[in-house]
Amino acid sequence: MTIDSSLRDHMLRATPNLRAFAISLTSNVDRADDLVQETLVRAIANIHRFQPGTNMQAWLFTILRNLFHSEYRKRRREVEDADGKYAATLAVQPAQGAHLDFDDLQKALARLPHDQREALLLVGASGFSYEQAAEICGCAVGTIKSRVNRARTRLAELMRLEDLEEELGPDRLTLSALQAVA
Known part of the structure:
Protein backbone atom coordinates (compact mmCIF):
# COMPACT_ATOMS: atom_id res chain seq x y z
CA MET A 1 0.00 0.00 0.00
CA VAL A 79 -1.73 -13.68 34.81
CA GLU A 80 1.94 -12.92 34.32
CA ASP A 81 3.84 -16.17 34.62
CA ALA A 82 7.15 -15.79 32.79
CA ASP A 83 8.86 -18.70 34.56
CA GLY A 84 5.82 -21.01 34.50
CA LYS A 85 5.66 -21.48 38.28
CA TYR A 86 2.02 -20.43 38.49
CA ALA A 87 1.02 -22.68 35.61
CA ALA A 88 2.79 -25.59 37.29
CA THR A 89 0.49 -25.24 40.31
CA LEU A 90 -2.65 -25.59 38.20
CA ALA A 91 -4.15 -29.02 37.84
CA VAL A 92 -7.24 -30.41 36.18
CA GLN A 93 -8.64 -33.82 36.80
CA PRO A 94 -8.43 -36.00 33.67
CA ALA A 95 -11.73 -36.04 31.81
CA GLN A 96 -11.54 -39.60 30.56
CA GLY A 97 -11.91 -41.03 34.08
CA ALA A 98 -15.41 -39.63 34.42
CA HIS A 99 -16.43 -41.11 31.06
CA LEU A 100 -15.07 -44.51 32.03
CA ASP A 101 -16.79 -44.35 35.42
CA PHE A 102 -20.07 -43.42 33.74
CA ASP A 103 -19.75 -46.35 31.32
CA ASP A 104 -19.10 -48.67 34.27
CA LEU A 105 -22.13 -47.26 36.08
CA GLN A 106 -24.38 -47.77 33.05
CA LYS A 107 -23.24 -51.38 32.69
CA ALA A 108 -23.75 -52.07 36.39
CA LEU A 109 -27.20 -50.45 36.36
CA ALA A 110 -28.20 -52.65 33.43
CA ARG A 111 -27.36 -55.73 35.54
CA LEU A 112 -29.70 -54.72 38.39
CA PRO A 113 -33.19 -56.23 38.57
CA HIS A 114 -35.75 -53.93 36.94
CA ASP A 115 -37.60 -53.04 40.17
CA GLN A 116 -34.35 -52.13 41.99
CA ARG A 117 -33.02 -50.10 39.05
CA GLU A 118 -36.33 -48.25 38.76
CA ALA A 119 -36.44 -47.42 42.48
CA LEU A 120 -32.78 -46.32 42.54
CA LEU A 121 -33.17 -44.08 39.50
CA LEU A 122 -36.35 -42.48 40.84
CA VAL A 123 -34.87 -41.73 44.27
CA GLY A 124 -31.14 -41.39 43.53
CA ALA A 125 -31.04 -39.84 40.06
CA SER A 126 -34.40 -38.11 39.63
CA GLY A 127 -34.57 -36.75 43.16
CA PHE A 128 -38.01 -38.08 44.07
CA SER A 129 -38.75 -38.72 47.71
CA TYR A 130 -39.40 -42.29 48.84
CA GLU A 131 -43.08 -41.41 49.12
CA GLN A 132 -43.24 -40.02 45.58
CA ALA A 133 -41.34 -43.02 44.19
CA ALA A 134 -43.70 -45.38 46.00
CA GLU A 135 -46.67 -43.60 44.48
CA ILE A 136 -45.14 -43.77 40.99
CA CYS A 137 -44.37 -47.50 41.36
CA GLY A 138 -47.67 -48.29 43.05
CA CYS A 139 -46.14 -49.93 46.13
CA ALA A 140 -45.44 -49.20 49.79
CA VAL A 141 -42.80 -46.72 50.94
CA GLY A 142 -40.98 -49.50 52.81
CA THR A 143 -40.77 -51.50 49.60
CA ILE A 144 -39.12 -48.57 47.79
CA LYS A 145 -36.65 -48.08 50.66
CA SER A 146 -35.77 -51.76 50.55
CA ARG A 147 -35.35 -51.78 46.77
CA VAL A 148 -33.14 -48.68 46.86
CA ASN A 149 -30.98 -50.16 49.63
CA ARG A 150 -30.60 -53.48 47.80
CA ALA A 151 -29.85 -51.66 44.54
CA ARG A 152 -27.14 -49.53 46.16
CA THR A 153 -25.54 -52.55 47.78
CA ARG A 154 -25.62 -54.58 44.55
CA LEU A 155 -24.34 -51.63 42.52
CA ALA A 156 -21.39 -51.27 44.91
CA GLU A 157 -20.62 -54.97 44.50
CA LEU A 158 -20.86 -54.81 40.72
CA MET A 159 -18.61 -51.77 40.57
CA ARG A 160 -16.23 -53.24 43.18
CA LEU A 161 -16.55 -50.31 45.57
CA GLU A 162 -15.19 -51.03 49.04
CA ASP A 163 -16.50 -48.07 51.01
CA LEU A 164 -19.90 -47.08 49.62
CA GLU A 165 -20.02 -43.72 51.43
CA GLU A 166 -16.58 -42.63 50.26
CA GLU A 167 -16.95 -43.77 46.65
CA LEU A 168 -20.50 -42.57 46.00
CA GLY A 169 -20.27 -39.36 48.01
CA PRO A 170 -18.59 -36.11 47.05
CA ASP A 171 -14.88 -36.23 46.22
CA ARG A 172 -12.23 -34.71 48.52
CA LEU A 173 -12.06 -31.43 46.58
CA THR A 174 -15.83 -30.91 46.77
CA LEU A 175 -15.88 -31.83 50.46
CA SER A 176 -13.14 -29.30 51.27
CA ALA A 177 -14.98 -26.59 49.32
CA LEU A 178 -18.20 -27.40 51.17
CA GLN A 179 -16.39 -27.25 54.52
CA ALA A 180 -14.80 -23.90 53.63
CA VAL A 181 -18.20 -22.43 52.81
CA ALA A 182 -19.79 -23.78 55.99
Missing part, protein backbone atom coordinates in the same frame (compact mmCIF):
# COMPACT_ATOMS: atom_id res chain seq x y z
CA THR A 2 1.38 3.40 -0.90
CA ILE A 3 0.61 6.48 1.10
CA ASP A 4 1.05 10.11 0.25
CA SER A 5 4.54 11.35 1.16
CA SER A 6 3.13 14.32 3.11
CA LEU A 7 1.03 11.93 5.25
CA ARG A 8 4.08 9.73 5.79
CA ASP A 9 6.10 12.78 6.86
CA HIS A 10 3.35 13.81 9.32
CA MET A 11 3.42 10.30 10.79
CA LEU A 12 7.20 10.33 11.14
CA ARG A 13 7.15 13.75 12.83
CA ALA A 14 4.50 12.53 15.29
CA THR A 15 6.41 9.35 16.20
CA PRO A 16 8.59 10.81 19.02
CA ASN A 17 5.50 12.35 20.67
CA LEU A 18 3.60 9.07 20.25
CA ARG A 19 6.48 7.21 21.88
CA ALA A 20 6.59 9.64 24.82
CA PHE A 21 2.82 9.29 25.27
CA ALA A 22 3.04 5.50 25.05
CA ILE A 23 5.82 5.41 27.67
CA SER A 24 3.72 7.54 29.99
CA LEU A 25 0.81 5.12 29.57
CA THR A 26 2.72 1.84 29.86
CA SER A 27 5.69 2.74 32.08
CA ASN A 28 7.63 0.26 29.98
CA VAL A 29 9.82 1.28 27.03
CA ASP A 30 9.51 -2.05 25.21
CA ARG A 31 5.73 -2.15 25.50
CA ALA A 32 5.59 1.52 24.47
CA ASP A 33 7.62 0.83 21.33
CA ASP A 34 5.33 -2.08 20.46
CA LEU A 35 2.31 0.15 21.01
CA VAL A 36 3.71 2.89 18.75
CA GLN A 37 4.54 0.33 16.07
CA GLU A 38 1.02 -1.14 16.22
CA THR A 39 -0.42 2.39 16.09
CA LEU A 40 1.50 3.21 12.91
CA VAL A 41 0.55 -0.12 11.32
CA ARG A 42 -3.12 0.53 12.06
CA ALA A 43 -2.88 4.10 10.84
CA ILE A 44 -1.35 3.01 7.54
CA ALA A 45 -3.97 0.25 7.15
CA ASN A 46 -6.76 2.77 7.78
CA ILE A 47 -5.25 5.82 6.08
CA HIS A 48 -8.35 6.05 3.88
CA ARG A 49 -10.29 7.04 7.02
CA PHE A 50 -8.04 10.00 7.77
CA GLN A 51 -9.63 13.31 6.81
CA PRO A 52 -7.03 15.48 5.01
CA GLY A 53 -6.75 18.88 6.60
CA THR A 54 -7.42 17.55 10.12
CA ASN A 55 -4.84 17.01 12.83
CA MET A 56 -2.79 13.88 11.97
CA GLN A 57 -1.14 13.82 15.39
CA ALA A 58 -4.52 13.87 17.19
CA TRP A 59 -5.71 11.03 14.96
CA LEU A 60 -2.59 8.96 15.74
CA PHE A 61 -2.86 9.70 19.49
CA THR A 62 -6.48 8.50 19.40
CA ILE A 63 -5.44 5.25 17.73
CA LEU A 64 -2.64 4.76 20.26
CA ARG A 65 -4.91 5.49 23.21
CA ASN A 66 -7.59 3.07 21.95
CA LEU A 67 -4.98 0.36 21.38
CA PHE A 68 -3.60 0.88 24.88
CA HIS A 69 -7.03 0.55 26.49
CA SER A 70 -7.88 -2.54 24.43
CA GLU A 71 -4.57 -4.12 25.42
CA TYR A 72 -5.10 -3.12 29.06
CA ARG A 73 -8.52 -4.81 29.17
CA LYS A 74 -7.02 -7.95 27.64
CA ARG A 75 -3.98 -8.00 29.94
CA ARG A 76 -6.12 -7.40 33.02
CA ARG A 77 -7.51 -10.92 32.60
CA GLU A 78 -4.07 -12.45 32.09
